[in-house]
Amino acid sequence: MLSVSVNASMPPKLPPKSPTDKSKLKVASTDPVSEFHPGTPKKKKNKSSQLSIDPAATDDGGSAGEQTMVLDTASVFPWLQCAPCPVPPCHPQADTLYDPALSSTSGTFSCNSSACRQLGPFANGCANNQCQYRVRYPDGSTTMGTYVSDVMTLTPTRVISKFQFGCSHFAQGRSINTLTVGTMGLGSGSESLVSQGKGSYGNAFSYCIPPTASTTGFFLLGVPPASSSRYVVTPMVKGKLNPALYVVRLQAITVAGQQLSVPPTIFAAGSVMDSRAPITRLPPTAYQALRSAFRSRMTMYRAAPPKEHLDTCYDFTGVSSIRLPKIALVFDRNAAVELDPSGILFDGCLAFTSTSDDRDTGIIGNVQQRTIEVVYDVGGGAMAFRRAAC
Structure with missing residues (x-):
């Protein structure tokens, strides 16, 4: 049985041991x-x-x-x-x-x-x-x-x-x-x-989305057979949109180790964990703070025109190595998940955009989930993350 927790006093419920x-x-x-x-x-x-x-x-x-x-x-x-x-x-x-x-x-x-x-x-x-x-x-x-x-x-x-x-x-x-x-x-x-x-x-599954089409990830039904110490865990919350959606709540975002100046109440509507939507959508206040911090650390690269709803793009022609600032999403119960470099850019652009209003429910897209095992403990009402899983 997998037992994963970031708070020893309040471990998340997990389904009974089952074949995976x-x-x-x-x-x-x-x-x-x-x-x-x-x-x-x-x-x-x-x-x-x-x-x-x-x-x-x-x-x-x-x-x-x-x-x-x-x-x-x-x-x-x-x-x-x-x-x-x-x-x-x-x-x-x-x-x-x-x-x-x-x-x-x-x-x-x-x-x-x-x-x-x-x-x-x-x-x-x-x-x-x-x-x-x-x-x-x-x-x-x-x-x-x-x-x-x-x-x-x-x-x-x-x-x-x-x-x-x-x-x-x-x-x-x-x-x-x-x-x-x-x-x-x-x-x-x-x-x-x-x-x-x-x-x-058991009422659980997980997957790991590979960084490119030429690499392989995995999809697993059941509880992952792995050590609990390798995961960080956050509770699922009830979303406003649809009870079938899996919703978690962000607390903060860090860029290059620095927490953005965004009050936690901005994330009150929660974010849908979506395996199909590619791009993460944040409340406008949070996105603007992320965009500003990211741009300030990317001034050595040539800016490029926006691509549809992605407004922070770069021309990397002739660039052999790209140095990106580390970005981490911090979920409820201080579950910090650092993104893989492949989960920061999409088609040369910052792979984030904004919702229409700070009160809207956000989306955590599949680009940001690359190489991270995402565990959906549906029965226990918790979600777990493990970095560098594929």
Whole structure:
């Protein structure tokens, strides 16, 4: 059992010891992605009558059934593109299209089933007495199709039977990652992978986002098997936006070892820990103080024009080595997390921006999380961090 704490008198609650499975984590267009294997292959129609070694998400050629999905802690609904899925309204994908007809364990839900009735905001009526879903993201991006279940293989020895997810026949919009087959929702909701797997793994998961697309991180269901002394811990707090979001509270920010002159009350609305949003958004007062301190320590480099909402950019042409000031985010209970250098700049710009108002909830984006193991102890209401984990 992992027991992590920065305050011996008030240790965070942690789920009971449970099996953990670690999978490789990659980066596609700033989104952290991992591979999943849905389905159980039907027997091939041949003389040997042996089972195919490939999962159900294969074509007749027997291509590998690995499905690369975006890991999203800010959404709860898992979905992937399913046959039939013409382009458009679907998007091209590198992995072979998942076909539930090739799986002996796939199934749909009738319109009057309890699973269908419990879809709530994701419900989208019926078609041929099969439960339909729709997910609409804040920017208007949409996916919809049939709500199904199948065996989800996480490792050769670990599976989630009757895993429920969206079988998408439509996936369009800006936030739909066209390099992957879909999204694995990890938010705090009954539909998410975390909730569906908590009976086997405990209500916890962690990941480490690698610094570049050519390096590898990891995604782990369950409590990390590591020493508590290597983590700093902060409590999760209830957010104003959505109960499915994981919210923590900043206390302070340091630049080059100096704490910014920002009152802790500026961070009162908390910040969503988001594995999918690339850029961190701070209250305007905090961002302006961070930007000023960062610029004052970067005067040796040529300034460059802003890039969209990033307003502190540099031209590093001909620069062989960049010296960046250390930046640390200090969370509640004095949980200080120093950012990796890869988590400070994005496309030559300071990878932070501001919210519209100091009263708005902030976002801790995935660029700032690079190389840091982020542990979501959902059952215990705590979040832990370990630097230089990948």
